[in-house]
Amino acid sequence: MKIATAFSVLDDTEKACCEVIEQLTQDASCPPNFIVCYYSAKHQYLQIANKLQFAFLSIPIIACSSCQGVMTADGFHSESGAGLTLWAIWDDYGHYGTGLECIDNITDDASVYQACQSALQQALAGAGRLGELPELIWLHASPGFETQMIAALEEMVGDQVPIAGGSAADQYILGDWSLFNQTAVTTQGVAVAALFPGGEIGYSFHSGYVASRALGTVTASHHRTIEMIDHRPAAEVYLEAIDEPTSDFSYPHSILEKGAFHPIGRIAGQLDQFPIFKLAHPSAVDSNAGLELFADVQCGELLYLMEGSRQSLIHRGGRVTQLSLTDPFSHQEPIGALVIYCAGCMLAVHDDVDAVVASIRRSLGEKLPFAGAFTFGEQGHFMTGKNGHGNLMCSAVVFYQRELL
Structure with missing residues (x-):
């Protein structure tokens, strides 16, 4: 070979x-x-x-x-x-x-x-x-x-x-x-x-990322867009979690780079009682303050804010x-x-x-x-x-x- x-x-x-x-x-x-x-x-x-x-x-x-x-x-x-x-x-x-x-x-x-x-x-x-x-x-x-x-x-x-x-x-x-x-x-x-x-x-x-906190549960979604988290606009929940000011934030808006360091995680299983996460990359905020992703997210899923550094x-x-x-x-x-x-x-x-x-x-x-x-x-x-x-x-x-x- x-x-x-x-x-x-x-x-x-x-x-x-x-x-x-x-x-x-x-x-x-x-x-x-x-x-x-x-x-x-x-x-x-x-x-x-x-x-x-x-x-x-x-x-x-x-x-x-x-x-x-x-x-x-x-x-x-x-x-x-x-x-x-x-x-x-x-x-x-x-x-x-x-x-x-x-x-x-x-x-x-x-x-x-x-x-x-x-x-x-x-x-x-x-x-x-x-x-x-x-x-x-x-x-x-x-x-x-x-x-x-x-x-x-x-x-x-x-x-x-x-x-x-x-x-x-x-x-x-x-x-x-x-x-x-x-x-x-x-x-x-x-x-x-x-x-x-x-x-x-x-x-x-x-993934190489670590979970920093729970974001909440998806209460409305469509294919690769999260519309609501705990009945709040998903983008507001996410932007608050990454300390991004929302008062002057225009919709729609790309968040591709920010999302690369702060993806959304969902538990894919456990190994030795430690959770294993699969990630979704937030790419943009749509005109309805929904959060667009590169992966499917379903209603009822519990979301976590993940963090990664350049190194x-x-x-x-x-x-x-x-x-x-x-x-x-x-x-x-x-x-x-x-x-x-x-x-x-x-x-x-x-x-x-x-x-x-x-x-x-x-x-x-x-x-x-x-x-x-x-x-x-x-x-x-x-x-x-x-x-x-x-x-x-x-x-x-x-x-x-x-x-x-």
Whole structure:
């Protein structure tokens, strides 16, 4: 088994593709078994898809746009917002497949369920393992209905198969995200990979924030907007809690940066009597003093105000990847990793993003290859044993060398 990565910061999409393809194949005696591709939305995604589909005929690929750059063990890659990376695994004992579906009506639960389950069926068929439970489902989707997508996948495989990944992103939250695999492309849909690796995997999903106080209970909400908390306008409750003056506050109003350091938490379970939180990133106050988020919140949920510092966000990636190395099989040799880091956190600490990548590199080991994207929503498997979707989080999967008997 072997994992390798390649990257380019060339602004020209065709030249960037040629560079990463050459890097990935120059020392390889045979094609890889599975490829993951991340690219900043500044690139022409159709051109990337065409180049990779032609260069790696019949090899399963899953690809997702990233916010303003990508990362590998060599650093944060973004030249004027352009970055492209490939991650590949050579695994003679593993089986990999991908599936992709467009979703015409993303607001219709039935359409979302059908698309997700069809994509997973494609992935399982591509891996040659129909009817079996994968070791991991790697998920990328256009933002908006990831909670329903996880539920759709769990309807097929149960809730004990780990689901990890991240939601497609663009440069400035304008909807310019995209996805593709080895056969199709979409700007609104879902892409999944079914992984049956020849070795073990370790995974972790964490926020790195701490709860400071209870905010109250959601008494009115609509999809990704909290309208009322304890029967008060949600924005008023939130802004008071973060000591933000409301007297001169104009509605609607963006609070994206403030929300990155003060997200909303909900208890996702407990571990050793300590609560595990999943986060929602407040993005804006609407004209009715509602609180817009990047995740679903339901009426009746108890909300907590979470806090994070600049330093905690910088070092959080390293802590999460370190947790992926502490599984029961951690005595085995790790060979590489995939890392998802929230775009909101990256933008909040943008001047120190190189330190974020350095923290991940130190935790994995200076020579261990990894690749990652900056996403508009993160999916992962909590330490409580449940899959979930959250914001301002980090998800990591570490691959281990197959043990020879």
